[in-house]
Amino acid sequence: MRIVTWTIRLGVFVLLVAFAAKNVAPVVLRFYFDVELKAPLVLVLLAAFALGALFGVLALLGTLVRQRREISHLRKPA
Numbered sequence: 001m002r003i004v005t006w007t008i009r010l011g012v013f014v015l016l017v018a019f020a021a022k023n024v025a026p027v028v029l030r031f032y033f034d035v036e037l038k039a040p041l042v043l044v045l046l047a048a049f050a051l052g053a054l055f056g057v058l059a060l061l062g063t064l065v066r067q068r069r070e071i072s073h074l075r076k077p078a
Helices: 002-022 041-075
Strands: 026-030 036-040
Touching: 026 041, 036 041
Parallel strands: none
Antiparallel strands: 026 036
């Protein structure tokens, strides 16, 4: 089973590297106040994915802390 898992991981990694290699054209991101940022498309996509993952983790952080506090309270002897 481990061989199948690592084969799938390797395949996804190769596909992502190939995607990154084909998308290196520069793009211009325009913000307010005439601020522009020129960066390769693959870096813009990676940054957007990373920010989305970070916001997702931060959204779950409060719930996780509350659940851990409740679990530790329930484990204490009465």
